[in-house]
Amino acid sequence: MTELMHTPLFGLTLTLLAYQCAMWAYTRSGKMAMLHPTISGAVLIAIALKALQLDYFAYYQDINWLNFLLGPATVALAVPLYRQLPLLRELAGPLLVTLFFGATFACASALLLAWWLGATQETLLSLMTKSITTPIAITVTEEIGGITSVAVGSVILTGVAGITTISWLFERLNIRDDRLWGFCLGLAAHAIGTSRAFERSPVAGAFASLALCLTGAFTALFVPLAVSWFA
Amino acid sequence: MLAGFLTLFACQLAGEWLQRVLGLPLPGQVLGMFLLFILLCVRGALRDDAVPEGLSQGSQRLIELLPMLLMAPAAGVFFLGAGFADQWPGFIAAVSVGTVLTMIACGLLLKMLTRGRKQGHD
Structure with a gap:
């Protein structure tokens, strides 16, 4: 079962889930600066990785293709x-x-x-x-x-x-x-x-x-x- | 929207190619951004000022995705390890004090430079 946690699918699901929760908290708080989704989402991901005892660098590798989108986003x-x-x-x-x-x-x-x-x-x-x-x-x-x-x-x-x-x-x-x-x-x-x-x-x-x-x-x-x- | 992605990818590809051919110290995607900007200016001067619909949508979607794309790299701050422990004071001072000083300096400079011009239409 645990091998599922080391797949890109799991990494992406975790990322999207963290984003949705962060977005909800940010909107609910009336867009409080400290709760900006990039900050609160990053905290949620860090907590989830620590709780599940997953390696950050392995997770980062799994969702590496997301970083590819930063290229066209810059353009x-x-x-x-x-x-x-x-x-x-x-x-x-x-x-x-x-x-x-x-x-x-x-x-x-x-x-x-x-x-x-x-x-x-x-x-x-x-x-x-x-x-x-x-x-x-x-x-x-x-x-x-x-x-x-x-x-x-x-x-x-x-x-x-x-x-x-x-x-x-x-x-x-x-x-x-x-x-x-x-x-x-x-x-x-x-x-x-x-x-x-x-x-x-x-x-x-x-x-x-x-x-x-x-x-x-x-x-x-x-x-x-x-x-x-x-x- | 896919036509827009085609433009964005093609510009980035051209930027990466330029970077390799000319050996520039700039990232290819930044060159791609300049190329697209120049393309839009040329197109605006020759034909039509408006940004093509597909490109407008495609770029809007990608820019909206940015906060999500940035979460995973940002989470890395929590996993820098013990080696970074003594770096925190400098790091925190640079991002807080440095940023406040930058805004004060820029605000005062810009205020001085625009003195005498008409007020903003707000």
């Missing part, structure tokens, strides 16, 4: 980006300056803080992609030799840190323009920030998607090059 991000083109033209200059500065700042601040607190080189490499959307972060992290799980964890927790603090922060900074609000959240907190921005207004959501795509593209270009120069 698909070109569609929302294309739809934001007219919005981008309107504020192109300031947005691009902020993008270059912000994406570099996100990366550098993470590296400095972690290095100061004694992180190893492998951890540092896995933190470089924390502010970009996960499918791009995974491929870039694999490219530069970081740990995928750490990279994904840092991306998710970055998103949580972003959406739980932005309202309070930007109220204090007196920033109420939805375009600025959305762009900064999308830049720092990628897809999780973007879905939060859509809850504020369609304009905030559009600017967040724009920042999400641009930060992802810029970081994907810049990080592997920077690593190959300095490492």
Whole structure:
């Protein structure tokens, strides 16, 4: 009987079940940031694996083909980006300056803080992609030799840190323009920030998607090059 | 929708091919994203601004699946083992303090750069 637990079918059923439960809890809680399905679903999977005494890496192998879909999903991000083109033209200059500065700042601040607190080189490499959307972060992290799980964890927790603090922060900074609000959240907190921005207004959501795509593209270009120069 | 998947897969394949031929340090799927973006811009300039129906549906479906696709890799954070124990302080500081600082810096910079322009249509 137990050999059934080591099949892709079991792994996929477990994944979908965890997703459904996570989605239910997230919707029921009124979309509480801490219960985002990627976080709560991951916790449920971890609990299930521990309870059933299954090996995480074996499970990951079983559902590996799901990761294949991350490829076309990354390509698909070109569609929302294309739809934001007219919005981008309107504020192109300031947005691009902020993008270059912000994406570099996100990366550098993470590296400095972690290095100061004694992180190893492998951890540092896995933190470089924390502010970009996960499918791009995974491929870039694999490219530069970081740990995928750490990279994904840092991306998710970055998103949580972003959406739980932005309202309070930007109220204090007196920033109420939805375009600025959305762009900064999308830049720092990628897809999780973007879905939060859509809850504020369609304009905030559009600017967040724009920042999400641009930060992802810029970081994907810049990080592997920077690593190959300095490492 | 399958026509949309065909476009997405073909763009990714072209991206992977470019990456190998040119020896670029960028992932093939990211190149595929740029290729699709350029294709859409060219198509928009020549014929029709709207994204084809199949591609629109296909990409929407895949983007909606993202939270589910990301769960299994994210669960790996709980299985990093004892070797990662001393890395947590740096990790937590980078994702929390680093992210808050990034949003403050970007917000102030963008506010300064857009000063004097008209307010957002909200």
